Amino acid sequence: MSINTIGHLLRLTTWGESHGPAIGCVIDGCPPGIELDAAHIQRFLDLRRPGTGKNVSPRQEADQVRILSGVYEGRTTGTPIALMIENRDARSADYPADAPYRPGHADYAYDAKYGFRDPRGGGRASARETAMRVAGGAVARLAIPNVDIAARVIEIGGEADAGRWEALLDQARSAGDSLGAVVECIATGVPAGWGAPIYAKLDADLASACMGINAVKAVEIGDGFGAARLRGSENADAMRAGATFDSNHAGGIAGGISTGQPIVVRVAFKPTSSIRIAVPSIDAAGNEVESSTTGRHDPCVGIRGAPVVEAMVALVLADHKLLHRGQCGH
């Protein structure tokens, strides 16, 4: 099924294809009375925007967002906030309908599911959709003004030393290849008590929100896979008077509920699937053909992934603030 909505009380629904006339979203359930204008959203969109450097796609999109509803005289009304960005620099000729299934992309899976698809620029599966996640996250942040959310790339191509990233990226780009990345996001200021105990656990919702970002293949909370290698006595976060903790192996979540410590989420982005190097593939008719990408793409999607991770974390946290207030009243 097609499910293009995320969230329980604060819900983001996105729409739009990479090369359609526009992309957009509807943010429903936002608290009323919050100051909001397009410039606030634009600030976050600009962090994700393509065309801004040699390590991100050269596609030129101003990505100017318009607020179409839900804001009156500069404040949210509590009714749905519709946002839209027109697509301007789409070059559909880069994507002929009889092109090979691009390995690592959703092409084959979409055709298997729906029988056909919009092939232009990846259609609905394009990372362009994440612009609307970023826009939604920009609104969500305003509902949790005491929470600070910051994501950064901590690893590119397996290398944690940022001083070496430039050279790695140059090399990969010139080889027509691409690199993966790891992004870490830390949210501070989340009070103890947000979350749910069993199936919409705060960590489960964060995992879903982040795993659903294009190119993400893994999510961990706190020490994550590292915790599986610790002993219980090493992994224990001792508590002290005043509900402080000696450590944060748990990443700020216990039993699906926030503990008041920083929320720590780490996300693995695979290397960009669109590469100039040819890979064996098939076309929709089943013929064996080579696939190589001539369109405009990021050599490392993880770089532009950081603001998207921030946005998803913001959406989940704001949603859980409202959920908590709904049930528990504070």
Added chain:
Amino acid sequence: MSINTIGHLLRLTTWGESHGPAIGCVIDGCPPGIELDAAHIQRFLDLRRPGTGKNVSPRQEADQVRILSGVYEGRTTGTPIALMIENRDARSADYPADAPYRPGHADYAYDAKYGFRDPRGGGRASARETAMRVAGGAVARLAIPNVDIAARVIEIGGEADAGRWEALLDQARSAGDSLGAVVECIATGVPAGWGAPIYAKLDADLASACMGINAVKAVEIGDGFGAARLRGSENADAMRAGATFDSNHAGGIAGGISTGQPIVVRVAFKPTSSIRIAVPSIDAAGNEVESSTTGRHDPCVGIRGAPVVEAMVALVLADHKLLHRGQCGH
């Protein structure tokens, strides 16, 4: 908020505390006409049951499941299937109300959220709840008879060589300590086309379902974090005529939709938080006290986690089968 239901069309709702009179679940949306009896479910419960060896909790629970509704003359009717297991060997005296918050457990977070909690045996946060996940998964499997789902522990205490696990566990247990584990689950027989493109992606739903299991701190699909260290040319799963693939770095999912390859999920379990070694903590009144666990616990929860991971994967896959059939009709 309290959210104790998982799934879109096939939905599992669980209830019950570790030391209450019983635990149970309701499985709603199951297709009609499927042969089902308690013995089928019991077989999976027995794999997860405590009291079966020195490396799992010695709590003696027969865990005899009863089917209370939704089955008539041995077949599912399409109406809700209610299951119940009575709790028998609960020793609530092990859990005084003024006990310290146990580090790594949900004790403090629950109190922060709800103001108070049922402290007996972890109450609602007990891993005992996972019995009902296993029961739900046993039913879900029947809705996807062509899919085979198998999970196994692939790492204990950071050690991948299974021949060394026994010694590691003996040592941890005798030290009053515990170990983490990694579980890998592989589902074969999933056709291409299950999943959803944006927010209930098959991998996002698997991440949510698995991250929500007690003690899980990380989830990866396919190469997961390893993919972040590959080049695009290495990570590409080349395709051949007949829609076969040369490799499965993607773990069977592209763009949130299954590709027909085996679905590969890896899950990190932290070491059991209940350990005999004392850890500084506080009690509900804020006093600094030491916490050490004298109750009955698994030295490595990950061992009993494998059947739970299988169950969650089964629930997600069966749900997506129905979702796909609903929208696309095949």
Added chain:
Amino acid sequence: MSINTIGHLLRLTTWGESHGPAIGCVIDGCPPGIELDAAHIQRFLDLRRPGTGKNVSPRQEADQVRILSGVYEGRTTGTPIALMIENRDARSADYPADAPYRPGHADYAYDAKYGFRDPRGGGRASARETAMRVAGGAVARLAIPNVDIAARVIEIGGEADAGRWEALLDQARSAGDSLGAVVECIATGVPAGWGAPIYAKLDADLASACMGINAVKAVEIGDGFGAARLRGSENADAMRAGATFDSNHAGGIAGGISTGQPIVVRVAFKPTSSIRIAVPSIDAAGNEVESSTTGRHDPCVGIRGAPVVEAMVALVLADHKLLHRGQCGH
């Protein structure tokens, strides 16, 4: 599809067949810290219980409810509340598998949907399920302590004069026939501001909740169909200083949101479909047969419907209280 859950934040899931071992429900999302014991729920169940008079089914069911989870030391914990009632006086011999489809019942529709069904006592479609609605409503009331909800029968067999009902019922019963009824429910104490503007309007949710009660065929809010016969100037509820109203044609809801006036809901129950008078029908094999009911039934289901309407109204109002608090914080 089988959907056995109602509510957004406060959710009731019911399970069980008329002649299965038990019926039950799970109430999820209830605020924590509310005093609750089985006696409170029992008080409402006793108002709906069969076997209490000549105008209701003579089936003898003590309907003793047990609380299986979600309550600790007399207070709700915020985790799911599971309730169960064992079935004791089921007489399945009254319902042979080759019985005719009973006109007005769900028999034929269930078979058309699911391929087969549990025929004993109406199976899942039995009005016995409404016991769990009443139980859920009893809990929901506690979440809205300032709201008073009272339903009463205002019409039986088209007769509004209650003094004539006894004779009408005696006559219908002796003729092996049955009568319809209209129930009116008034909720006072609902503050202005609960509800939602477009699709989960307070009136839309009340309509759904009440139309879903067995045997209900119509729902109206305020003047309902009567409003369609008024002029705009007659239907207008003039307002005065202090936000008081001169009238309540609107039934306490405008634009899907409560106005602070009493919420007025009216519900039409069709006459009991189970009658002794023979009606032409068919059996599952398609043979023409006569259907007449020899089991135990109410001559007017609407009489026992009043507490069920109250329960559904309580569930909807409590849910919207939480929803409002979630988004708007007060």
Added chain:
Amino acid sequence: MSINTIGHLLRLTTWGESHGPAIGCVIDGCPPGIELDAAHIQRFLDLRRPGTGKNVSPRQEADQVRILSGVYEGRTTGTPIALMIENRDARSADYPADAPYRPGHADYAYDAKYGFRDPRGGGRASARETAMRVAGGAVARLAIPNVDIAARVIEIGGEADAGRWEALLDQARSAGDSLGAVVECIATGVPAGWGAPIYAKLDADLASACMGINAVKAVEIGDGFGAARLRGSENADAMRAGATFDSNHAGGIAGGISTGQPIVVRVAFKPTSSIRIAVPSIDAAGNEVESSTTGRHDPCVGIRGAPVVEAMVALVLADHKLLHRGQCGH
């Protein structure tokens, strides 16, 4: 809370205010491969459009719909379909911010809920939102090609004789007053088996969908309130070989599931709340003021309500077709 989405698998989300830059919707979950163009949707929108006669609002809106996503080369892709209509003839000066709360409108309730609101043309509560319901319904119809849905006004101002409506409307309009109406919608071609047995019953979903239309105060299925005045023997729909019925008191639904007979829904629209006749009211500051409407309005909103009822019925039926297929596979 703000809930602007309706549907389980086929979901309509609407956005937009009467005097904002545009209104729009997102239709998610539509089956792929269905032929769809803007002209098809426009045909239904034109039936609801204002400015087309003396008995509907003279507001001049071309209501030209644009398809922004989800359709490729004339066919639905299975991804979200975004539609948008620009607002052109908004006259916001008709709605000063310090205007009285208009009795019968959502003005006061919105302020009570959200603290403030967009007052221009009713803002989000404007019946203009129903254009998007009609657009959504136009798409939904295509998913149920064998179902025919037709609604018509059967009563205006309490008068069932259509020959007298013109005179009644002329008189009400010249008096600055308005009239209510009853709309009946009949859906034929629905097979037996769509629906759900307990909480998302087909009739409950229809009740919710129709009660949520602006100005609707009552919904009935089949004989509705009339059924409450029949005897069981009169209300019984006898069955004959071939699963035919002698009558359709049930309105095509039994136990929440379709029976294969025509689905019959009747809906009561209150008289237009916007009238020229002055009604006592208050303003946002609490001052007593008279309210009378000088903007452009329909003397009988029910007339334009018929296509909206059709649309809501189409959305519910298409959704239940997919739900049924999901669980039962046919």
